[in-house]
Amino acid sequence: QLVLGIESSCDETAAAVVADGRDVLSNVVFSQAAEHAKFGGVVPEVAGRIHLDSIAPAIQQALDGAGIGLADLSAVAVTARPGLIGSLLVGLSAAKAISWTRGLPLVAVDHIEAHVYAATMESQADVRFPCIALVVSGGHTALYSVGSPRRMERIATTLDDAAGEAFDKVAWMLGLPYPGGPAISKLAESGNPEAIRFPRYTPKTPPGGSGGPRPIGFSFSGLKTAVLYHIRGGDALNPTPAPEAIEDRADIAASFEEAVADTLVTQTLRAAEQAGIDQVLVAGGVACNRRLRALMASRAEKKGIRSFFPSPAYCTDNAVMIAGLGWQHFHAGDVADLHLDAAPR
Numbered sequence: 523q524l525v526l527g528i529e530s531s532c533d534e535t536a537a538a539v540v541a542d543g544r545d546v547l548s549n550v551v552f553s554q555a556a557e558h559a560k561f562g563g564v565v566p567e568v569a570g571r572i573h574l575d576s577i578a579p580a581i582q583q584a585l586d587g588a589g590i591g592l593a594d595l596s597a598v599a600v601t602a603r604p605g606l607i608g609s610l611l612v613g614l615s616a617a618k619a620i621s622w623t624r625g626l627p628l629v630a631v632d633h634i635e636a637h638v639y640a641a642t643m644e645s646q647a648d649v650r651f652p653c654i655a656l657v658v659s660g661g662h663t664a665l666y667s668v669g670s671p672r673r674m675e676r677i678a679t680t681l682d683d684a685a686g687e688a689f690d691k692v693a694w695m696l697g698l699p700y701p702g703g704p705a706i707s708k709l710a711e712s713g714n715p716e717a718i719r720f721p722r723y724t725p726k727t728p729p730g731g732s733g734g735p736r737p738i739g740f741s742f743s744g745l746k747t748a749v750l751y752h753i754r755g756g757d758a759l760n761p762t763p764a765p766e767a768i769e770d771r772a773d774i775a776a777s778f779e780e781a782v783a784d785t786l787v788t789q790t791l792r793a794a795e796q797a798g799i800d801q802v803l804v805a806g807g808v809a810c811n812r813r814l815r816a817l818m819a820s821r822a823e824k825k826g827i828r829s830f831f832p833s834p835a836y837c838t839d840n841a842v843m844i845a846g847l848g849w850q851h852f853h854a855g856d857v858a859d860l861h862l863d864a865a866p867r
């Protein structure tokens with residue numbers, strides 16, 4: 523059964539054709555990153571307008587790439603939440619038009635659940651449920667208890683920034699382009715991750731609450747501020763220097779990346795151990811990060827926990843994950859109708 527997936531929740535316009543929730547026939551991603559780079563982040567109005575121009579070509583390319591036509595599809599799946607409302611509506615309208623004109627079932631997909639599905643898609647034979655999933659993306663940093671591809675429950679989240687957002691903001695401070703994750707990671711290769719000991723957030727045990735399980739959660743605003751103060755020469759009252767005047771940019775990048783990876787791995791493995799679960803999935807754009815992948819793999823292995831990551835192309839936004847999870851919903855009879863609405867969160 524062939525499913526067309528459509529994704530337009532943020533700044534990627536994507537379409538893909540996937541067979542039976544697993545076999546990728548085509549994967550088209552038009553990134554708008556270059557258009558948003560001059561603003562240092564995604565501008566919602568700009569994103570919506572570019573999606574409008576890109577959505578039909580993306581869908582056509584996905585069908586052509588798969589060597590099929592609309593008549594060959596079993597269903598059309600689309601990201602319905604969460605995301606920028608104006609962006610979501612572009613993909614949703616396209617999906618509804620195809621569904622209505624072709625009489626095809628319309629399937630609503632949650633973008634975050636789809637990121638998690640991406641981590642299981644390539645290793646379906648190995649992944650066992652329940653497992654713990656860490657979603658680390660531009661807008662989310664949270665842990666989930668995953669009962670099945672279609673059932674997941676959030677068990678912890680960030681108090682403030684998402685990890686990807688922290689990468690993007692620190693990149694901005696260092697004069698690196700948006701998206702910040704890949705740029706920081708590249709600069710970090712020539713830096714020393716132990717040069718600066720940036721803070722690692724740990725949630726506080728509530729007063730009198732000792733004895734129970736340790737609380738789990740994330741926060742990145744303190745780390746971000748620590749980087750800013752370091753750049754100011756250790757005195758918060760100093761002015762912020764221009765990026766080219768910062769001497770230890772590579773060490774800052776490497777030490778920041780290390781702090782983020784350490785925090786993510788510690789909290790994720792704690793959640794798995796507390797739940798008595800020996801499999802963790804890592805998904806979302808930050809799951810591309812090589813240091814995170816290496817640190818998670820080695821520390822998990824020491825605890826007898828298996829870790830799974832999607833291929834980098836399926837970590838960042840794509841429509842393969844939408845078509846994949848869409849097929850799971852379709853297969854279970856979970857289809858939407860033309861009243862389907864987009865939900866920003």
Ligand code: ATP
Pocket residue numbers: 531532533604605633637658659660661662685686687689690701702703704707806807808809810811812837838839
């Ligand atoms: P959400 O999924 O929460 O709605 P989003 O769709 O914008 O947000 P993704 O596309 O999943 O997010 O991920 C984008 C984020 O991933 C950006 O913040 C980017 O900096 C980060 N990122 C991408 N590659 C890397 C990398 N190699 N290292 C660290 N971060 C990375």
Ligand code: MG
Pocket residue numbers: 532533534660839
């Ligand atoms: Mg993006």
Ligand code: FE
Pocket residue numbers: 633637659660806807838839
């Ligand atoms: Fe995403």
